[in-house]
Each structure stands twice: as C-alpha cells, then as structure tokens.
Amino acid sequence: MQKRFTQKYLNNRGVAYLCAFVFLCVAMMMGISIGTVSVLPLDIFNIIGAEILRLPISNDVNPMHSNIVMNIRLPRVVLAGFVGASLAIAGAAFQGLLRNPLADPYTLGVSSGASVGAVLTIFLGLSIPFVGTFTLPLFSITTAFLTIIVVLFFARQIDRGMRVETIILTGIIFSSFLGAFISLMIALTGDELRQIIGWLLGSVSMRGWDYVQIILPFFIIGSAMLIANSKELNAMSFGEERARHIGVNVQKRKMMVLIAGSILTGAAVAVSGTIGFVGLVIPHLTRLLWGPDHRHLLPLSMMTGAGFLILADLFARTIISPTELPIGVITALIGAPVFAIILIKRRAEGRG
Amino acid sequence: MMYSLRQINGGYGGKQVIHDVSFEVEKGQLFGILGPNGSGKSTVLKMLSGLIPVTSGEVYLKDQPVQNYNTKEIAKIVAVLPQHAEHSFSYTVKEIVSLGRYAHQSGWFQTWSEDDEEVVQQSMKQTGVQHFAHKNITELSGGERQRVFLAQSLAQEPEILLLDEPTNHLDLSYQKELLDMLKEWTEKKGLTVLSIFHDLNLAGLYCDQIVLLNDGKIVSNDKPNEVLQEARIIEVYETEVKKHGHPKVPAPQVVLIPEEKWQNEEIITPAILMVNEEYITLQSAQPLRVMSSGVVGSGIGWYQTFVNRHVDKSYNCDDFYEEMVDFLIEKGFEPSETVGMMTAVYTDDVIYGFYEMDLFSVLIVVTAGVGNAVDASMASKHKEVVTPGTINSWIFVNGHLSEEAFIQAMMTATEAKAKVLMDLEVRDKETGTVATGTSTDSILVAATQSGEKIDFAGTVTPLGKIIGKGIYECTQKAIHKSRKRKKETDDD
Structure with a gap:
C-alpha cells in the first residue's frame, strides 16, 4: 500500500516536471520561430545544432535565418527565460517566507528598489573598476536588498503580526515613493533619458548575448541558494516560531532567502527593467497545480516562469506588429486581475 | 532532570x-x-x-x-x-x-x-x-x-x-x-x-x-x-x-460561584406533595441540595423531583436501577433530576408532618413497613437479601444547610427511627431482639439552600430537635397505619 502511494506520488511529480519542461520547450520554439520572418522548427534545430553544438550538419539553412535565430531571437528568448525564471522563483520564495500569496518582487517594492539602483547607475554613469558591465546588476541587487529590509522593518513597526495586507501596503507605498524618485532623476537627466525610459518600461528586446551573460551568474547563485533552502521555506510557511521549533535556524535562513531573492530580482531588473506580476502569478498557478511543497514549487515555478515570460514577450512583439509593446504591459494585464482574484479569495476565506 | x-x-x-x-x-x-x-x-x-x-x-x-x-x-x-x-x-x-x-x-x-x-x-x-x-x-x-x-x-x-x-x-x-x-x-x-x-x-x-x-x-x-x-x-x-x-x-x-445568587423563593410544604396509587412525588420549582440513599439520584447533588414508588412485595428485578430509570421516564420524570426510592408499603399509608419554626421549616414524609425488621447489632445473623425498602424517610428543610448539617440530620433521623421501633417493640424475626430498622431503609435530606444558614443538625440543635420529633411522630404513625392495613389484609 505504502509503496503504491509513493509511486503514485513520484509519478505525479514526474508528470509535473514533464509538463513544465514541455511548456518551456514549446514556448522557446514559438519564441524563436514566430516573428516578421518565420523560422521553421526544423531549421531552428539545424541552426542550433550547427552553431552551438557544432554538429556536422549539412548547412543548407538560409544564412539570414541563422543570423536571426542566433543573434536576435535566441538571445532574446533566453534572456526572457532567465528573467521570467528569476522573478518566478524569487516570488515563490518571498511568498513562502512571508506566508503571503500576494508577495512578489513587484508588490513588495523590491523591483522598484532595484530600478532605483539601476537608474542611479545609468544616471551617474557609474562603473566600478574590475567589475565593468556587472556594475549595473550589483547596484540593482544592493538597492533591492536594502528595499526589502526597509519594507519589512516598516511593516513590522506598523503591525507586529506582519499581516499580509500590511506588508503589501508597505511595499506599494515604497514602490510609489521610489517611482517618484526615479521620475525625479529622469526629469533631471538630459541625454540618458531615452535609455532610462525604454529600460523602465521593461523589455527584453535588442539586448543580445551580453545581457544573458550579465544575468546568468546571478541567476545560478540566487536560485541555488533558494533551492537549498526549500525545506526551510516549507517550515517557515507555518510561521517563523513554528519553523524554529522544528529546528530551523530562522534568522540565518530568512536572511539567505531575502538575499537570494534580492539577487534574482536585482539582476532581472538590471537586464530587463521592471516587469511586474510574474513573481505573483506563476508561483500561485504552480502551487494550485502541483502543491505548495517548495522542494518542487521552486524548480517548477522557474520553468513555468521562463516559459510564461517568453510567451509574454512573443505577444508583446507580435500583437500590434511591427510596433512592440513593452513586455511589462502584457504581464500587468494578466497579473493585476489575478492579484485581485487572490485578494478576493483570501477575504472570502478569512470571513468563512 | x-x-x-x-x-x-x-x-x-x-x-x-x-x-x-x-x-x-x-x-x-x-x-x-x-x-x-x-x-x-x-x-x-x-x-x-x-x-x-x-x-x-x-x-x-x-x-x-x-x-x-x-x-x-x-x-x-x-x-x-x-x-x-x-x-x-x-x-x-x-x-x-x-x-x-x-x-x-x-x-x-x-x-x-x-x-x-x-x-x-x-x-x-x-x-x-x-x-x-x-x-x-x-x-x-x-x-x-x-x-x-x-x-x-x-x-x-x-x-x-x-x-x-x-x-x-x-x-x-x-x-x-x-x-x-x-x-x-x-x-x-x-x-x-x-x-x-x-x-x-x-x-x-x-x-x-x-x-x-x-x-x-x-x-x-x-x-x-x-x-x-x-x-x-x-x-x-x-x-x-x-x-x-x-x-x-x-x-x-x-x-x-456566580455573583448573582438566585433566590429560592419557594417553600417546600405539604401542598406540593402528590400521592397516587403508584407513587408519592414531590416536585420542587427549583433544584434542592440533596443527600440521599435512593435507588436513583443517590449521593450528593441537586435534584428537583422526588419519587417514592410502590412496588409489589414480590418485586424482584436483577437490574432494579435500570428498571427504576425506565419507570421514571415512562411517568415523565427526568432521571438525572430525580431522586427515586421504592417501597412495598401502599402509597396511601404515607404520613407527613410540616413543622414551622421562626427561622426555618421542615417537611417530613415517611412510608414505613416493618416486614423485614432487622436489629443492626445482630445483623451478621442475616443473609443478604435485597427486598424493596420499607422505611423511607424524606426530610425537606426550608433553610441553608452546611454539609455537616446534612450528615447530622441523617444521624438524628436514624436515631429517632430506631427509637420508634424500640418503643413499638418491633422485633427482628431472625434473632428475636428489638429491631433498629429494616434491611433496606432509605433516607433523603433536601434543603432549599436559601434563607437562614443552619450549620448543625445534631439532636439538641434547633433543626435536630425538629427532625428528631418529626421523624419519631411520622414513623410511629406510619408503622401503625401499615400494621393496621396488614391486619385487614390478613383478615380478608
């Protein structure tokens, strides 16, 4: 009996990972193939096989296609994937840590915090020696981390119980404040205006492989830290006191999760601007589909988040082609109603 | 450690x-x-x-x-x-x-x-x-x-x-x-x-x-x-x-103990005593503090209804408790609020007396038959047989009794009862000596727990005096009455 249960369990998990993986692959294929110039999936395989894996494939592919895939679509899809994965896993971790299905880098103000760092870097033309291109993400990450610390500190001052609504409210107040701060900087800037605005709206277009290189190390460090803490996140989603009684070193683990979340958010914001609601919607849907266990929720959210943002980007650039919508518009159009639904559901549960 | x-x-x-x-x-x-x-x-x-x-x-x-x-x-x-x-x-x-x-x-x-x-x-x-x-x-x-x-x-x-x-x-x-x-x-x-x-x-x-x-x-x-x-x-x-x-x-x-003490206005008088062929009952408007040795509701507790039921001499039930509960339910009494006793004496032969003093009053209700009288001092000669109770004494006090007073009231009543049997020369058939009671007597002391606080009920205390006198008088009359009836039925 027990064995059968375990097997069923494993099978379900297997199915979950398979679904998420297939979704991600399909999204990637669509993202690469669809556009003003369509590239057939078979060609994509050939191009990738030849260019990346250096397989001895007879190269009868159109060189223009090869160029489009390798220099425009693939880096764009990969970047969107990393950004989506970063935001989704960070969102899932914040939600678990704060026992709050409405928490995400955007609603907590972390994204805005990261933006301030990024805008400051661009505005002041900062560059740390030896770090070079990583100056931008490092600044974003630092300001992101400072923001979440300040938001949580204020929320605790307002309400020791740290209720869901209090944290969200504090996050939104900080978002507004930091947003105003960014506007101020934009008003003061002259030459860099276009760069800042384009970046603020959130986009993964025309970034190229350089940006993939920027986000990659932070993505690996951040998600590894979170996945290493998935059991602790499970425990902490029953409250910090409970987690401590079970044996979790709450102070240390909480700090790790906050730092990792900030690394992921900061790096994502640094390369793509503020893209909202991915970290809210994806973990929520993943939890609904496959349960709240963080050991699986985090990797699954990562995959579905990546796929989701790739598709969102696809919509953003095709829906009113040739004009491109900022990707943040698409995610907000989907995310805000979901946010409202979760809020209403929680209220209903609270009353019942 | x-x-x-x-x-x-x-x-x-x-x-x-x-x-x-x-x-x-x-x-x-x-x-x-x-x-x-x-x-x-x-x-x-x-x-x-x-x-x-x-x-x-x-x-x-x-x-x-x-x-x-x-x-x-x-x-x-x-x-x-x-x-x-x-x-x-x-x-x-x-x-x-x-x-x-x-x-x-x-x-x-x-x-x-x-x-x-x-x-x-x-x-x-x-x-x-x-x-x-x-x-x-x-x-x-x-x-x-x-x-x-x-x-x-x-x-x-x-x-x-x-x-x-x-x-x-x-x-x-x-x-x-x-x-x-x-x-x-x-x-x-x-x-x-x-x-x-x-x-x-x-x-x-x-x-x-x-x-x-x-x-x-x-x-x-x-x-x-x-x-x-x-x-x-x-x-x-x-x-x-x-x-x-x-x-x-x-x-x-x-x-x-709740702040608001409910005042028990009601006074227990013979007026609320009811007698029919099957049982004698007294129903109080409010629960009374009771110490009793009834079949149902024995021990110490708060009860509202008191039933003394007539059963035939040949009444023999293995589970008399269950049977009694069933009987109470059938008659519309709530067993958890009722003290129930049994007697072989006919309910018509009940004797009661109401004694009013300045500070308290006492209602005494007795049914008595001496068919299986026993001398307690010689009781070791008897075999243990359970037969329906024969002297059932109820003592209702309109007053506030202490726990000691409850126990002393029982002692006083028991002594008075023994004295009746002595004076009437009721004999233990087995030993031939003067009996002190019967083998299955029951007693009940109930108090309204309002009004005058009565700490003691020993024989020479005000309450003890009344109980002693009342039990003596009522038991004596009750034994006369049941003896008379026995004679009549024997004559028939």
Whole structure:
C-alpha cells in the first residue's frame, strides 16, 4: 500500500516536471520561430545544432535565418527565460517566507528598489573598476536588498503580526515613493533619458548575448541558494516560531532567502527593467497545480516562469506588429486581475 | 532532570515579566503551568524553548545550559505544539507531519530515509490522522488540525513536549482525547510533557505537578491538590471559587460561584406533595441540595423531583436501577433530576408532618413497613437479601444547610427511627431482639439552600430537635397505619 502511494506520488511529480519542461520547450520554439520572418522548427534545430553544438550538419539553412535565430531571437528568448525564471522563483520564495500569496518582487517594492539602483547607475554613469558591465546588476541587487529590509522593518513597526495586507501596503507605498524618485532623476537627466525610459518600461528586446551573460551568474547563485533552502521555506510557511521549533535556524535562513531573492530580482531588473506580476502569478498557478511543497514549487515555478515570460514577450512583439509593446504591459494585464482574484479569495476565506 | 530553571528573570522589550522563577521538571512528568492572564506563563514557556532569552538566571535542558544547544539540537529534544498553528498554503497532512523530521536530517542533500518514513507513519497512527494523510490541511476541522500538528511534534521524536493551552480551541471530547493521549505517553514512553493550562480543573485532573504563577512569580509549586487550594485560587485569580473532589477520581476540582445568587423563593410544604396509587412525588420549582440513599439520584447533588414508588412485595428485578430509570421516564420524570426510592408499603399509608419554626421549616414524609425488621447489632445473623425498602424517610428543610448539617440530620433521623421501633417493640424475626430498622431503609435530606444558614443538625440543635420529633411522630404513625392495613389484609 505504502509503496503504491509513493509511486503514485513520484509519478505525479514526474508528470509535473514533464509538463513544465514541455511548456518551456514549446514556448522557446514559438519564441524563436514566430516573428516578421518565420523560422521553421526544423531549421531552428539545424541552426542550433550547427552553431552551438557544432554538429556536422549539412548547412543548407538560409544564412539570414541563422543570423536571426542566433543573434536576435535566441538571445532574446533566453534572456526572457532567465528573467521570467528569476522573478518566478524569487516570488515563490518571498511568498513562502512571508506566508503571503500576494508577495512578489513587484508588490513588495523590491523591483522598484532595484530600478532605483539601476537608474542611479545609468544616471551617474557609474562603473566600478574590475567589475565593468556587472556594475549595473550589483547596484540593482544592493538597492533591492536594502528595499526589502526597509519594507519589512516598516511593516513590522506598523503591525507586529506582519499581516499580509500590511506588508503589501508597505511595499506599494515604497514602490510609489521610489517611482517618484526615479521620475525625479529622469526629469533631471538630459541625454540618458531615452535609455532610462525604454529600460523602465521593461523589455527584453535588442539586448543580445551580453545581457544573458550579465544575468546568468546571478541567476545560478540566487536560485541555488533558494533551492537549498526549500525545506526551510516549507517550515517557515507555518510561521517563523513554528519553523524554529522544528529546528530551523530562522534568522540565518530568512536572511539567505531575502538575499537570494534580492539577487534574482536585482539582476532581472538590471537586464530587463521592471516587469511586474510574474513573481505573483506563476508561483500561485504552480502551487494550485502541483502543491505548495517548495522542494518542487521552486524548480517548477522557474520553468513555468521562463516559459510564461517568453510567451509574454512573443505577444508583446507580435500583437500590434511591427510596433512592440513593452513586455511589462502584457504581464500587468494578466497579473493585476489575478492579484485581485487572490485578494478576493483570501477575504472570502478569512470571513468563512 | 529534564528541565531545571534557576532564578530566571526576563521579558519582552525591556519589560521584565518574569521574576526569580525556579522549578524543575522530571522525566515522565505531566507538568502544568497555571496562572491568570498576564502572569507570565507563555513567557516562561518561550524561555524554555529558547525563543526568548533570559536576562539573568539559567535554563538547564538535560543538565546543559539551553544556550549550549543549537536550534536543531533543541528540536531533537523539545517539540512545541502551537496553540493555533498558521497555515497559509494547502499542504497535505503528510507533508506537514514530515516537516517534523527536519532536525533529524542533515547535509545539503537531505535524503528521506526509511527511518524517517517509519517515524512519520507511527506519529500519524498515534494521533489518528493517518486516514487523512493525503488530505489538505485546509479541509480539516480545528480538532483534526491540532492533531496533525501534534503528529508533527511527535515526528521530531522529542523527549519533552511543550504545549501552550493545548485544549483552547478544542471540543470537550477532543480535550479529553488529547490529554488522555498525553498522559498515556508520559506513563508508557517516559515522555515529559510541560503544558500551560487555562482550565484549572483539567490541570487538576491530569497533572503530576503544577506551578502556579502570578505577576511573573511562583505562588506555588506542588502536587495539584496542594496547589489548587481554595483560598489560594481566590487570591490569585481574584474570584470566588469553591474546591471539591472530582466525583470519580481523586483529583481536585475548582468551581466558580456566580455573583448573582438566585433566590429560592419557594417553600417546600405539604401542598406540593402528590400521592397516587403508584407513587408519592414531590416536585420542587427549583433544584434542592440533596443527600440521599435512593435507588436513583443517590449521593450528593441537586435534584428537583422526588419519587417514592410502590412496588409489589414480590418485586424482584436483577437490574432494579435500570428498571427504576425506565419507570421514571415512562411517568415523565427526568432521571438525572430525580431522586427515586421504592417501597412495598401502599402509597396511601404515607404520613407527613410540616413543622414551622421562626427561622426555618421542615417537611417530613415517611412510608414505613416493618416486614423485614432487622436489629443492626445482630445483623451478621442475616443473609443478604435485597427486598424493596420499607422505611423511607424524606426530610425537606426550608433553610441553608452546611454539609455537616446534612450528615447530622441523617444521624438524628436514624436515631429517632430506631427509637420508634424500640418503643413499638418491633422485633427482628431472625434473632428475636428489638429491631433498629429494616434491611433496606432509605433516607433523603433536601434543603432549599436559601434563607437562614443552619450549620448543625445534631439532636439538641434547633433543626435536630425538629427532625428528631418529626421523624419519631411520622414513623410511629406510619408503622401503625401499615400494621393496621396488614391486619385487614390478613383478615380478608
């Protein structure tokens, strides 16, 4: 009996990972193939096989296609994937840590915090020696981390119980404040205006492989830290006191999760601007589909988040082609109603 | 010694809540912490689990200062059952219970061993949650959730279990179930349980040792019976209580006394006595404090209805209690509020007398037959045979009797009854000596518990005098009457 249960369990998990993986692959294929110039999936395989894996494939592919895939679509899809994965896993971790299905880098103000760092870097033309291109993400990450610390500190001052609504409210107040701060900087800037605005709206277009290189190390460090803490996140989603009684070193683990979340958010914001609601919607849907266990929720959210943002980007650039919508518009159009639904559901549960 | 607290002081945010608290908890004890709200119970518990540091003094866990342990090490020894566990996401029961194994797993790639699985299954079985192992926590009732978190605590394989008012949100049956379970584990597995109690009576019923706190200081640290002294509880909780024994087990119980005393206006008089062929009954508008030896409703309690039922001499029922309850129900009486007696005497032969004094009045009701009279001093010569009672005496007092007065009233009545039999020369057929009563006499003393406080009812006290006189007169008349009837029926 027990064995059968375990097997069923494993099978379900297997199915979950398979679904998420297939979704991600399909999204990637669509993202690469669809556009003003369509590239057939078979060609994509050939191009990738030849260019990346250096397989001895007879190269009868159109060189223009090869160029489009390798220099425009693939880096764009990969970047969107990393950004989506970063935001989704960070969102899932914040939600678990704060026992709050409405928490995400955007609603907590972390994204805005990261933006301030990024805008400051661009505005002041900062560059740390030896770090070079990583100056931008490092600044974003630092300001992101400072923001979440300040938001949580204020929320605790307002309400020791740290209720869901209090944290969200504090996050939104900080978002507004930091947003105003960014506007101020934009008003003061002259030459860099276009760069800042384009970046603020959130986009993964025309970034190229350089940006993939920027986000990659932070993505690996951040998600590894979170996945290493998935059991602790499970425990902490029953409250910090409970987690401590079970044996979790709450102070240390909480700090790790906050730092990792900030690394992921900061790096994502640094390369793509503020893209909202991915970290809210994806973990929520993943939890609904496959349960709240963080050991699986985090990797699954990562995959579905990546796929989701790739598709969102696809919509953003095709829906009113040739004009491109900022990707943040698409995610907000989907995310805000979901946010409202979760809020209403929680209220209903609270009353019942 | 599992826990040892040595003069600890401390509190939250600079405010000192706990002052010089010292106590020790031994292995296998069910240890209770009591105290009014704000007395520092929860603070002490949080200090024990290391959640709040002490500002001075030492907490020793298994002979080691508690700060020498890290969080995981503490979790392997001490489990804490929360009063009200948060659950923000819909984890399954098994996922929640499995989290209890956290402290026992180590390394970056914490693998789930067979041992872990075994312990989790065992914990779920012990708490009776294995049936819904794959259900979501959100689908469960409050009591079931509590058991899930108890299973989680057990999965930690702790030596000590800390609980903060574990029965707070539970139904009566779950409260008993949980505490019975904890008690069993302390006895059988040597688990040490330390719990805060809100309910003094539950603590009195289950604890081996109790610490009573007030204003962050220890008021008493002793066995339940010593801690739960009436005067102490009144002082600490600043409320009127009365202590008495538990009716079934030797445990102290403390009951509240409501401020508003209901005035019992009604006076028990012969006017409310009703007699028909089957039974004599008296129905009071309000419950009376009663001490009796009836078939139903015997002992001490509060009763409203009193029934003396006529049964045939040949009445022979193995389970006369059941039969009597059935009879009461059939006649429309509520057995839990009724004192019921049986007599072979005809109900018409009842004799009653009403005695009015300045401060109190007494109604005495007697049915008497002396068919199986016995001399108590020679009773060893009799075989034990149960036959319907023959002298049933009811004494209703419109007054407020002390417990002593109840007992003295019974003694006085018994002596007066014996004197009647002596004066009438009723003989014990077996021994030929003068009888003192019959083999199955019953007595009932009931009081309205309002009006004059009567502390004593010995033979020469005002109440004793009336009871002695009344019982003598009524019993004498009653025996005459039943003898006359016996003669008539014999003549027929």
